[in-house]
Amino acid sequence: MGGAPEDRSTEEIYQRLRDEDVKLTNQRRLIVRILAQCQDDHPSADELHRIVREEDPDVGLATVYRTLDLLERLDLVQTLDVGDGRTRYELATGLHQHHHLLCLQCGKIEEVDQDLLGAVEDTVEKLAGFRVVDHELKMFGVCCDCEPEEQNG
Amino acid sequence: MGGAPEDRSTEEIYQRLRDEDVKLTNQRRLIVRILAQCQDDHPSADELHRIVREEDPDVGLATVYRTLDLLERLDLVQTLDVGDGRTRYELATGLHQHHHLLCLQCGKIEEVDQDLLGAVEDTVEKLAGFRVVDHELKMFGVCCDCEPEEQNG
DNA sequence: GTTCGTGCAAAGACTTTGCATTACT
DNA sequence: AGTAATGCAAAGTCTTTGCACGAAC
Numbered sequence: 001m002g003g004a005p006e007d008r009s010t011e012e013i014y015q016r017l018r019d020e021d022v023k024l025t026n027q028r029r030l031i032v033r034i035l036a037q038c039q040d041d042h043p044s045a046d047e048l049h050r051i052v053r054e055e056d057p058d059v060g061l062a063t064v065y066r067t068l069d070l071l072e073r074l075d076l077v078q079t080l081d082v083g084d085g086r087t088r089y090e091l092a093t094g095l096h097q098h099h100h101l102l103c104l105q106c107g108k109i110e111e112v113d114q115d116l117l118g119a120v121e122d123t124v125e126k127l128a129g130f131r132v133v134d135h136e137l138k139m140f141g142v143c144c145d146c147e148p149e150e151q152n153g
Numbered sequence: 154m155g156g157a158p159e160d161r162s163t164e165e166i167y168q169r170l171r172d173e174d175v176k177l178t179n180q181r182r183l184i185v186r187i188l189a190q191c192q193d194d195h196p197s198a199d200e201l202h203r204i205v206r207e208e209d210p211d212v213g214l215a216t217v218y219r220t221l222d223l224l225e226r227l228d229l230v231q232t233l234d235v236g237d238g239r240t241r242y243e244l245a246t247g248l249h250q251h252h253h254l255l256c257l258q259c260g261k262i263e264e265v266d267q268d269l270l271g272a273v274e275d276t277v278e279k280l281a282g283f284r285v286v287d288h289e290l291k292m293f294g295v296c297c298d299c300e301p302e303e304q305n306g
Numbered sequence: 307g308t309t310c311g312t313g314c315a316a317a318g319a320c321t322t323t324g325c326a327t328t329a330c331t
Numbered sequence: 332a333g334t335a336a337t338g339c340a341a342a343g344t345c346t347t348t349g350c351a352c353g354a355a356c
Binding site for chain 2: 344345346347348354355356
């Protein structure tokens with residue numbers, strides 16, 4: 001009956017698309033759904049396409065790009081650059097307090113949804129006379145799985 | 154005598170290249186010098202190439218890429234992604250407290266060389282068990298030149 | 307003199323675009 | 332039914348690579 005719990009945010013996106021007078025095609029629905037499922041994987045367009053094709057082999061890569069473009073313009077998706085030459089995508093949280101921790105050893109991307117930068121923004125506004133609208137913070141390091149437990153010392 | 158003040162950091166880089174047993178070619182010297190001159194422009198490889206060619210029209214784009222690659226591997230250059238599809242380059246400061254302010258109106262890239270994130274790193278280390286090695290902070294907003302002066306209020 | 311670096315052009319990777327066909331409203 | 336979206340393939344960017352020639356040590 002009526003949708004699993006994880007369908008909530010995808011339903012919101014479908015509704016937003018209806019509101020925007022763009023067509024709610026099967027491809028778009030599928031792409032949004034997969035994107036919601038891989039939320040933590042930060043897939044590239046190509047990776048997303050590969051997963052989408054497992055469910056509908058007829059979806060073209062161009063459609064994936066076009067859909068991601070559309071979603072990004074509507075602020076429903078945001079991009080992430082990890083420095084490997086391809087753009088990675090994730091559903092936008094709405095919050096701008098959304099940071100990434102990139103493990104240099106296993107490549108895992110963790111997220112921190114927390115306002116860590118309020119004070120920093122204030123500093124920048126005063127220091128440089130720069131009004132901050134948005135920010136992007138990436139931290140490179142070693143995640144807890146890769147860090148050998150050094151309880152001693 | 155013996156070198157203008159702005160030559161200091163380029164001399165350091167030349168010396169580093171000698172120490173690394175790579176050949177100090179005219180092309181490499183030129184590219185380093187131009188890079189030092191455009192320090193604040195954050196040129197892409199192509200933009201850098203265009204400037205380099207004004208001084209030596211025979212330098213190829215591939216050499217620019219290869220030199221930037223080399224310098225990056227030696228931590229003498231670092232890259233910056235502004236989201237326009239090309240990689241931008243700048244001489245590394247040595248400091249990791251080096252952040253970028255991107256003006257959404259004029260596109261200018263300002264820099265903040267200041268340790269703004271010490272406390273944030275500590276928080277992340279405790280919160281996520283993530284040992285931070287490096288970080289990259291970009292702030293998007295409106296710079297002081299583009300912001301209408303609102304002294305009142 | 308040897309080795310490494312360069313220039314050129316070709317290839318590669320990612321992304322965008324044109325156009326006939328299909329599917330949504 | 333009308334219009335927007337799709338799939339495919341071609342084109343467009345940015346970047347890397349192979350190879351013969353030239354420059355640095």
